[in-house]
Amino acid sequence: MSRILSVSGHGIPLRGNDIDTDRIMPARYLKVVSFEGLEKHVFEDDRKTNRGPHPFGDMRYQDASVLVVNSNFGCGSSREHAPQGLARFGIKAMIGESFSEIFLGNCSVLGLPCFTADHDTIEKLQSLIEHSPETAVTCDVASGVITAGALTFTASMPAPVRDAFVQGKWDPTMMLLDKFDEVRSIGQRLPYVSGF
Amino acid sequence: MADTLFHKVWNAHRVRVLPSGQTQLFIGLHLIHEVTSPQAFDMIRQHGWKVAFPERTVATIDHIVPTSSQRRPFLDVMAEEMTVSLERNCREFGIKLYLPDSMEQGIVHVIGPQLGLTQPGMTIACGDSHTSTHGAFGAIAMGIGTSQVRDVLASQCLAVEPLKVRRIDVNGRLSAGVYAKDVILTIIRRLGVQGGVGFAYEYGGTTLDAMSMDERMTICNMSIEGGARAGYVNPDETTFAYLKGRKFAPAGAAWDKAVAWWRSMASDTNATYDDRVTLDAPSIEPTVTWGINPGQSVGVSERIPANADPEALAYMGFEAKAPIRGTKIDVAFIGSCTNGRISDIEEAAKIVKGHKVARHVKALMVPGSRVVAQEAEKRGLHQIFIDAGFEWRGAGCSMCLAMNPDKLEGRQVCASSSNRNFKGRQGSPTGRTLLMSPAMVAAAAIAGEVADVREMLEAVPA
Numbered sequence: 001m002s003r004i005l006s007v008s009g010h011g012i013p014l015r016g017n018d019i020d021t022d023r024i025m026p027a028r029y030l031k032v033v034s035f036e037g038l039e040k041h042v043f044e045d046d047r048k049t050n051r052g053p054h055p056f057g058d059m060r061y062q063d064a065s066v067l068v069v070n071s072n073f074g075c076g077s078s079r080e081h082a083p084q085g086l087a088r089f090g091i092k093a094m095i096g097e098s099f100s101e102i103f104l105g106n107c108s109v110l111g112l113p114c115f116t117a118d119h120d121t122i123e124k125l126q127s128l129i130e131h132s133p134e135t136a137v138t139c140d141v142a143s144g145v146i147t148a149g150a151l152t153f154t155a156s157m158p159a160p161v162r163d164a165f166v167q168g169k170w171d172p173t174m175m176l177l178d179k180f181d182e183v184r185s186i187g188q189r190l191p192y193v194s195g196f
Numbered sequence: 197m198a199d200t201l202f203h204k205v206w207n208a209h210r211v212r213v214l215p216s217g218q219t220q221l222f223i224g225l226h227l228i229h230e231v232t233s234p235q236a237f238d239m240i241r242q243h244g245w246k247v248a249f250p251e252r253t254v255a256t257i258d259h260i261v262p263t264s265s266q267r268r269p270f271l272d273v274m275a276e277e278m279t280v281s282l283e284r285n286c287r288e289f290g291i292k293l294y295l296p297d298s299m300e301q302g303i304v305h306v307i308g309p310q311l312g313l314t315q316p317g318m319t320i321a322c323g324d325s326h327t328s329t330h331g332a333f334g335a336i337a338m339g340i341g342t343s344q345v346r347d348v349l350a351s352q353c354l355a356v357e358p359l360k361v362r363r364i365d366v367n368g369r370l371s372a373g374v375y376a377k378d379v380i381l382t383i384i385r386r387l388g389v390q391g392g393v394g395f396a397y398e399y400g401g402t403t404l405d406a407m408s409m410d411e412r413m414t415i416c417n418m419s420i421e422g423g424a425r426a427g428y429v430n431p432d433e434t435t436f437a438y439l440k441g442r443k444f445a446p447a448g449a450a451w452d453k454a455v456a457w458w459r460s461m462a463s464d465t466n467a468t469y470d471d472r473v474t475l476d477a478p479s480i481e482p483t484v485t486w487g488i489n490p491g492q493s494v495g496v497s498e499r500i501p502a503n504a505d506p507e508a509l510a511y512m513g514f515e516a517k518a519p520i521r522g523t524k525i526d527v528a529f530i531g532s533c534t535n536g537r538i539s540d541i542e543e544a545a546k547i548v549k550g551h552k553v554a555r556h557v558k559a560l561m562v563p564g565s566r567v568v569a570q571e572a573e574k575r576g577l578h579q580i581f582i583d584a585g586f587e588w589r590g591a592g593c594s595m596c597l598a599m600n601p602d603k604l605e606g607r608q609v610c611a612s613s614s615n616r617n618f619k620g621r622q623g624s625p626t627g628r629t630l631l632m633s634p635a636m637v638a639a640a641a642i643a644g645e646v647a648d649v650r651e652m653l654e655a656v657p658a
Contacts, residue, residue, distance in 0.1 A: 016507070018389055018390070018489050020489070020616075020618045022616070022618045022620060022621050023619055023620065026625070027598060027621075028599070028623070030231050031260060031272075031275065033235070033238075033277065033278060033281050034234070034235060034238070035235055035342075045620045045625035048625060049619075049626060071390060072389060072390040075389060075423065075489075076325065076420075076421075076618060077324075077325050077597075077616075078232070078324055078340060078341055079232065079341070080323075080342040080343060081342075083341075098390065100423065101359075101393055101425040102338075102339050102425060105340065105341065105344065106340075106342075106343065109341065109343040109344060109347075109355075110343060160214075160357060161218070163216045163217055164216035164217075164218065167215065167216060169216045172347055172354075173243075173245075173346065173347050173350050175216075175220070176351035176354075176355060177350060177351050179211070179212060180248075182211050182212055183211055183222060183248070183352060186209065186211050187352070189208075190208065190209070190222070191453065191454070192224060192318060192454070192457075193252075195446070195450055196446050196453040196454045196457065
């Protein structure tokens with residue numbers, strides 16, 4: 001599995017707190033048996049109902065790979081279709097004030113680093129990208145250093161998740177299967193597994 | 197050492213610390229449904245993996261199932277394809293599946309407890325954020341995504357990080373017309389939709405002690421709406437009484453051993469918590485959301501806050517400082533994993549009995565499972581709803597997330613006993629949802645507008 005050491009590319013700013021996964025990927029697009037093509041439906045309803053242009057429909061951000069959001073991004077439903085759609089749109093990393101727990105777990109397993117920083121820093125980065133969409137945003141996973149034009153700051157990420165990216169161990173299935181005898185023995189020790 | 201249930205369960209299921217520093221956690225019960233599992237099975241097949249413990253996974257269909265006619269093949273081609281896919285996957289990997297042709301079918305978070313699969317001291321995972329429901333039994337139950345469903349299928353484990361624990365005490369008696377739904381909406385209003393991020397919520401206090409399992413499930417169900425991935429109540433006599441005799445509950449000599457182990461897993465009285473919050477039950481009134489997240493709510497006698505979020509007001513078409521009571525509704529929906537259980541139907545029936553649904557309102561009553569529907573029909577409750585003008589439907593998730601034909605149209609306003617009032621949640625990109633208790637939905641259906649159920653209860657003989 002590949003190590004994820006750094007992500008760089010154009011940014012896409014998406015303002016607003018508590019943006020839920022129903023908005024990222026409306027439920028009608030969950031009626032599928034594969035994740036292919038979901039990028040077409042990312043924020044589909046928001047894009048239609050927004051009073052102004054939505055960043056995901058804005059030509060200036062169409063090749064963006066770093067999504068910059070505010071707080072509690074990805075709350076609500078556990079649907080992996082949301083981060084799958086974002087990843088297929090081209091998003092390779094996210095920087096935000098905070099992320100919902102389940103969304104963060106889904107992103108980690110997909111190899112999408114999510115960094116957090118304080119409100120003022122995020123606002124600065126969003127404004128910078130809105131003003132100069134051509135700015136390259138670079139995220140160094142190990143150090144958390146984010147660079148965008150003249151703006152440089154250190155963002156954070158839970159250490160185990162960061163280490164998993166840096167060591168190329170973010171897709172956990174092989175690790176979980178690695179010491180399967182230990183899994184069996186835990187199973188045997190649990191009274192409800194052995195029938196009390 | 198004094199400890200919380202969360203830590204006891206976590207420690208009992210911790211396989212090891214992974215090289216990354218995450219915990220490898222054994223999952224005791226894995227529940228799957230048609231929406232979040234097909235891609236997981238594909239990944240298992242692509243890698244040539246097996247399902248490690250097929251007997252520890254149980255499947256049903258709930259999200260896409262139609263509630264008008266459940267005869268196969270379903271009219272919706274994609275719904276049929278997803279069902280066929282789940283049937284094929286379960287057959288290939290030896291997993292028990294409950295379809296609508298089985299009496300056991302229903303919303304995954306309703307049937308797990310109903311079958312006695314959900315038990316204290318377990319770790320439970322499901323590709324669905326409302327998995328927190330099962331915490332009502334003193335289990336650590338978490339929603340996961342599809343790649344993690346793959347991980348649990350392949351290894352019966354998850355790579356996760358521990359949560360902090362916040363104890364939430366609710367004390368005192370709830371007033372008539374105030375229900376578990378109002379308690380959890382009040383908790384989320386007070387702590388915020390982000391307040392629980394990084395936490396498991398442990399609910400307790402005299403109000404929770406006095407609650408039935410159905411009520412505790414309503415509370416735990418919406419933990420995720422407060423940002424908490426898991427929520428739980430310590431197991432007690434109410435828990436054990438509920439479980440006794442259920443299909444998959446321990447029986448005979450194993451029952452006593454099970455109860456002893458379950459008791460031992462409860463939080464110790466002198467356990468320490470990362471945070472504590474206390475609420476006063478008598479001060480809670482019937483609660484209604486006015487906005488686009490479940491934290492944006494007011495008591496039915498209150499007005500929408502003066503500083504209400506402008507984005508939410510614009511979407512809802514509401515004004516700051518306007519009363520919520522009297523808001524006209526178009527649709528009334530009773531059901532979902534939050535409030536689709538027999539006691540929810542009973543409470544709503546008390547309000548509905550002898551009344552008619554307002555002429556402009558479409559009203560749906562969707563039982564959470566076939567067993568719930570059967571029980572209601574046995575007691576004649578279904579007739580109360582039908583006589584009043586409700587549509588009595590088959591079991592499923594229905595209009596909670598509108599993945600089946602039950603959807604709002606245009607800007608309709610729905611009084612809903614479900615869990616999310618997100619933009620577009622109920623199937624129309626401009627549809628509007630007001631979350632409330634099933635009894636409050638019943639009251640709104642009759643009045644044709646948001647009403648105070650307490651006034652209607654006064655007319656009901658005790």
